Amino acid sequence: xxxxxxxxxxxxxxxxxxxxxxxxxxxxxxxxxxxxxxxxxxxxxxxxxxxxxxxxxxxxxxxxxxxxxxxxxxxxxxxxxxxxxxxxxxxxxxxxxxxxxxxxxxxxxxxxxxxxxxxxxxxxxxxxxxxxxxxxxxxxxxxxxxxxxxxxxxxxxxxxxxxxxxxxxxxxxxxxxxxxxxxxxxxxxxxxxxxxxxxxxxxxxxxxxxxx
Amino acid sequence: xxxxxxxxxxxxxxxxxxxxxxxxxxxxxxxxxxxxxxxxxxxxxxxxxxxxxxxxxxxxxxxxxxxxxxxxxxxxxxxxxxxxxxxxxxxxxxxxxxxxxxxxxxxxxxxxxxxxxxxxxxxxxxxxxxxxxxxxxxxxxxxxxxxxxxxxxxxxxxxxxxxxxxxxxxxxxxxxxxxxxxxxxxxxxxxxxxxxxxxxxxxxxxxxxxxx
DNA sequence: TGTTAATGACTGACTGGTCAGTCACACTAT
DNA sequence: ATAGTGTGACTGACCAGTCAGTCATTAACA
Numbered sequence: 197x198x199x200x201x202x203x204x205x206x207x208x209x210x211x212x213x214x215x216x217x218x219x220x221x222x223x224x225x226x227x228x229x230x231x232x233x234x235x236x237x238x239x240x241x242x243x244x245x246x247x248x249x250x251x252x253x254x255x256x257x258x259x260x261x262x263x264x265x266x267x268x269x270x271x272x273x274x275x276x277x278x279x280x281x282x283x284x285x286x287x288x289x290x291x292x293x294x295x296x297x298x299x300x301x302x303x304x305x306x307x308x309x310x311x312x313x314x315x316x317x318x319x320x321x322x323x324x325x326x327x328x329x330x331x332x333x334x335x336x337x338x339x340x341x342x343x344x345x346x347x348x349x350x351x352x353x354x355x356x357x358x359x360x361x362x363x364x365x366x367x368x369x370x371x372x373x374x375x376x377x378x379x380x381x382x383x384x385x386x387x388x389x390x391x392x393x394x395x396x397x398x399x400x401x402x403x404x405x406x407x408x
Numbered sequence: 409x410x411x412x413x414x415x416x417x418x419x420x421x422x423x424x425x426x427x428x429x430x431x432x433x434x435x436x437x438x439x440x441x442x443x444x445x446x447x448x449x450x451x452x453x454x455x456x457x458x459x460x461x462x463x464x465x466x467x468x469x470x471x472x473x474x475x476x477x478x479x480x481x482x483x484x485x486x487x488x489x490x491x492x493x494x495x496x497x498x499x500x501x502x503x504x505x506x507x508x509x510x511x512x513x514x515x516x517x518x519x520x521x522x523x524x525x526x527x528x529x530x531x532x533x534x535x536x537x538x539x540x541x542x543x544x545x546x547x548x549x550x551x552x553x554x555x556x557x558x559x560x561x562x563x564x565x566x567x568x569x570x571x572x573x574x575x576x577x578x579x580x581x582x583x584x585x586x587x588x589x590x591x592x593x594x595x596x597x598x599x600x601x602x603x604x605x606x607x608x609x610x611x612x613x614x615x616x617x618x619x620x
Numbered sequence: 621t622g623t624t625a626a627t628g629a630c631t632g633a634c635t636g637g638t639c640a641g642t643c644a645c646a647c648t649a650t
Numbered sequence: 651a652t653a654g655t656g657t658g659a660c661t662g663a664c665c666a667g668t669c670a671g672t673c674a675t676t677a678a679c680a
Contacts, residue, residue, distance in 0.1 A: 232531060234446060237639060239658095248657040250642075259640065311533070317590070318530030319444060321523070326590060351616045360602035361611060363587070367603075368576070371583025375575070378529070378538060390572035391579075397617065398610030399573060404563045405609065449665060451632095460631040462668075471666065 217255040218269075220245060225266040229308035233263060233315045264324065267316050270309035271331045277302045278335075288346055293392055296369055303373045304384060310377040336362065365395065429467040432457060437478040441520035445475060445527050476536065479528050482521035483543045489514045490547075500558055501608070508581055509600055515585045516596060522589040548574065577607065 223245055227236045238259060242249040256262040281298030282291050303310050313328050340362055346352040352361075372391065381387060398405070435457055439448045450471060454461040468474040493510030494503050515522050525540050552574055558564040564573075584603065593599060610617070 232533060234531070238641080239639075242658095249640090250658070251656055253641070254655075314526060314530050318526050319446065321444060329590060350613050352611050353613050356602060356605065356611060357598075360599060361606070363599065364580070364584075364603050364606050367583035367587050368580045369583070370587060371579035371581070372576075374586075375579050375582060378541060386569075387572060387575065390568060391576050393568065394573070394576050394610070395606060396610050396612050398606070398608050399564050399568060400608050401562050401565050450667080451665080454632095461666090462632070463630055465667070466629075 213255070220252060220255055221262070221265050221269055224262055225270060225308050225312060228263060228266060228315060229311035232311075233319050260320075263312075264316070264320070264327070267309075267312045267327045270306065270312055271327050273306070274299070274302050274309065275331050275335060288342070288351070289396070291342075293388075296392065297388055299369055300373060300376065300384060300388060304376060304381075307377055310373065332366065336366075368395065425467070432464060432467055433474070433477050433481055436474055437482060437520050437524060440475060440478060440527060441523035444523075445531050472532075475524075476528070476532070476539070479521075479524045479539045482518065482524055483539050485518070486511070486514050486521065487543050487547060500554070500563070503554075505600075505604055508604065511581055512585060512588065512596060512600060516588060516593075519589055522585065544578065548578075580607065 220241075224236075224241055227241055227244060230236075231240070238249050238252060242252055245252070252262075256265075278295050278298045282295040284294060285291055313326065316324070316328075317326050340358060343352065343361060344358050347354050347356075347358060368391065372387070375381075376384070376387075400408075432453075436448075436453055439453055439456055442448075443452070450461050450464060454464055457464070464474075468477075490507050490510045494507040496506055497503050525538065528536070528540075529538050552570060555564065555573060556570050559566050559568075559570060580603065584599070587593075588596070588599075612620075
């Protein structure tokens with residue numbers, strides 16, 4: 197039908213539409229992060245985008261929907277960065293190290309997404325399970341198999357429960373991500389080194405270890 | 409002057425005043441935690457307290473001031489619980505274990521304060537340094553000396569930087585506190601056991617440790 | 621003891637300001 | 651001409667904080 201072609205030339209293509217929406221999402225991410233959900237009003241976002249407020253609503257159903265789209269976009273980017281970094285090597289311990297490094301680096305380079313995680317939990321706590329944990333759970337299945345394999349091969353201690361181990365690692369990087377963001381961090385490289393050293397080898401001295 | 413005595417009997421004592429304020433703070437803590445800062449409007453808080461809205465403003469300067477008082481109260485209670493638990497023993501490793509256990513237990517039993525930490529960061533991010541970190545920094549001085557002493561005595565590894573060690577421990581318990589709160593946790597006891605086991609002894613198997 | 625006055629804790633309807641979302645109209649490209 | 655895209659003034663809901671007024675209690679006095 198000619199109508200389809202006509203429409204295609206008259207209308208912005210689906211491609212164009214999603215590009216504009218994406219532009220809105222990325223600008224909103226930064227503004228939400230900078231001002232907080234409540235103080236980031238739609239008029240302000242419109243001004244930043246050099247567009248009228250009504251235009252935003254052509255691409256977005258509501259402020260809430262927009263915000264959640266921002267969080268989701270950020271988390272998917274994060275997951276991508278971590279996965280890519282992990283796949284760069286086959287050595288299992290190096291893989292763990294790279295994944296952690298990529299995770300912390302991502303949030304260090306895109307601090308707006310740390311803010312969005314916090315905002316989401318603070319404001320939509322009764323409406324939505326935190327997106328961060330959705331992504332975390334999805335990735336966990338594979339990491340669990342990965343760690344279990346290392347235990348089976350005798351490379352990790354067999355007297356530690358895999359799930360508790362995963363929890364501990366997860367909690368450590370999660371806490372580190374937040375404090376890095378809140379307090380800043382001079383040397384992210386040294387920090388990661390120490391962190392990995394401790395979880396791999398423990399903080400006890402050799403003497404103390406033998407004594408126990 | 410007789411007037412002073414008269415006034416003393418008419419007026420509520422300073423004691424009474426601070427008790428009422430405390431009642432407001434504690435009720436507000438739970439309501440802020442349950443509904444979030446924005447959805448917890450002062451009318452609702454007044455209803456919960458079975459008091460008129462105006463009355464609250466006799467004890468509190470503003471919603472913001474009230475909220476910050478809630479956070480501060482919570483953190484001071486937390487610090488108290490941790491300090492008391494740590495002082496129950498002289499064995500240094502047991503002291504670390506007890507402090508961590510008290511910390512996690514406190515937030516598990518008073519989940520409203522986890523919410524307040526999040527809300528504070530989300531809503532007052534540009535106005536106030538998080539109260540949590542104020543308290544954390546205050547306590548850090550003593551923990552630093554404590555860990556340094558253990559290193560000097562050869563009970564902890566001397567090749568790890570004290571500050572990085574403190575950071576790692578802090579990040580781990582911080583992250584654990586949050587995820588416990590968000591996801592709930594079946595066995596807080598087993599979790600703490602694993603966590604301590606890992607930071608003390610590491611997750612590498614003996615074989616792998618020797619190989620490195 | 622009974623009556624009136626003073627006190628101050630408490631009340632809740634009201635105000636002023638904010639802001640998400642709407643819609644009638646304008647513009648543009650074909 | 652007309653369909654699609656953009657506009658921004660407007661509306662209605664919401665809520666922090668206020669303040670003129672109420673009421674219970676105690677003091678003062680006859």
